[in-house]
Amino acid sequence: MSYQVTNRSSGHTFTVESTEAVLDAALRQGIILPYGCRNGACGSCMGTVVSGAVHYNGELPPALSAADAANHKALFCQARIRGNLTIQVQEVDAARDIEIKNLPCRVEKLEHLAHDIIRIYLRLPPTERLQFLAGQYIEVLVKDHEPRAFSIANAPYDDEFVELHIRYVKGGLFTDQVFHHMQEKAMLRIRGPLGTFFLREDSERPVILIGGGTGFAPLKGMLEHAFETDIRRPLHLFHGVRAKRDLYLGELPGRWVAQHENFRYTPVLSEPLPADEWSGEQGLVTDSVVRQYPDLSGNDVYMSGPPVMVQAGHRLFRRHRLDESRFFSDAFAYAAVAESLKGLRQP
Numbered sequence: 001m002s003y004q005v006t007n008r009s010s011g012h013t014f015t016v017e018s019t020e021a022v023l024d025a026a027l028r029q030g031i032i033l034p035y036g037c038r039n040g041a042c043g044s045c046m047g048t049v050v051s052g053a054v055h056y057n058g059e060l061p062p063a064l065s066a067a068d069a070a071n072h073k074a075l076f077c078q079a080r081i082r083g084n085l086t087i088q089v090q091e092v093d094a095a096r097d098i099e100i101k102n103l104p105c106r107v108e109k110l111e112h113l114a115h116d117i118i119r120i121y122l123r124l125p126p127t128e129r130l131q132f133l134a135g136q137y138i139e140v141l142v143k144d145h146e147p148r149a150f151s152i153a154n155a156p157y158d159d160e161f162v163e164l165h166i167r168y169v170k171g172g173l174f175t176d177q178v179f180h181h182m183q184e185k186a187m188l189r190i191r192g193p194l195g196t197f198f199l200r201e202d203s204e205r206p207v208i209l210i211g212g213g214t215g216f217a218p219l220k221g222m223l224e225h226a227f228e229t230d231i232r233r234p235l236h237l238f239h240g241v242r243a244k245r246d247l248y249l250g251e252l253p254g255r256w257v258a259q260h261e262n263f264r265y266t267p268v269l270s271e272p273l274p275a276d277e278w279s280g281e282q283g284l285v286t287d288s289v290v291r292q293y294p295d296l297s298g299n300d301v302y303m304s305g306p307p308v309m310v311q312a313g314h315r316l317f318r319r320h321r322l323d324e325s326r327f328f329s330d331a332f333a334y335a336a337v338a339e340s341l342k343g344l345r346q347p
């Protein structure tokens with residue numbers, strides 16, 4: 001049985017089978033609704049149901065509160081329908097024209113950035129380049145297993161290599177291979193670029209970028225792109241980690257502060273060690289953001305990190321008047337168990 005969905009924001013209509021999620025149907029028909037995890041974990045695909053009704057297989061997805069659902073909000077990556085529907089959600093245009101490729105690549109360099117983080121540079125075949133938008137991700141294809149997804153940490157202008165930041169996940173099949181067995185020159189297969197997490201350049205609003213752990217990676221790509229293209233909007237990066245030893249590549253934002261007067265940087269430690277002698281921001285990175293920006297109604301917010309952090313941030317920022325359509329997120333999972341969950345991002 002199939003039904004018709006109309007997006008009031010764009011006027012587009014598409015068909016949805018009763019067995020598929022609204023987002024899947026839209027993407028299949030070339031209509032790019034925003035999305036991140038495609039698992040109900042991040043809230044990136046949230047929109048409004050104007051008329052008609054949606055339902056979910058089982059309980060409400062984690063990124064949708066009962067209050068949101070009562071307020072006609074829906075997560076279209078999980079929502080299914082039994083009748084025609086009118087929705088309101090801002091579509092994504094820029095990612096539509098980029099071809100998603102399946103490519104072989106070689107590990108050019110492996111570099112330890114912190115006790116549990118490795119940076120990998122991947123080299124594509126000489127005749128290939130990966131076109132992407134800063135902040136998007138790729139999947140590493142793993143034989144007989146679900147693909148592993150990683151953010152691209154470099155900017156499109158600097159595309160000789162694809163840079164990934166990989167955090168060790170105890171018991172994680174792929175990260176175990178990276179940390180203990182992978183050698184330079186190893187061959188991999190990747191697919192991408194994917195996702196709708198990228199800098200919206202048609203906005204003049206000041207930008208707040210919030211990364212948890214290796215959630216720094218896509219934000220690094222976005223910022224390098226913003227600096228290269230001379231974007232003058234205020235850009236404020238918050239990087240939340242546990243202790244000082246987790247604050248990898250910290251000297252890089254320090255350099256950006258010196259080079260770009262529109263850039264600010266706030267590292268936030270949730271559990272600093274006594275040896276850290278930390279006098280900077282402490283606690284949850286999301287709390288630090290609203291301490292400095294109690295009214296977010298004029299900002300664009302980009303957030304990348306574990307789903308629980310992104311969900312908490314989404315709720316908190318909305319209470320601080322953030323316009324929901326100006327919240328962009330890219331949640332991924334830290335837990336080893338998540339390696340088996342399709343679509344969740346890996347550190």
Ligand code: FES
Nearest residue numbers: 036038040043077
């Ligand atoms: S909650 Fe739907 S894409 Fe993440």
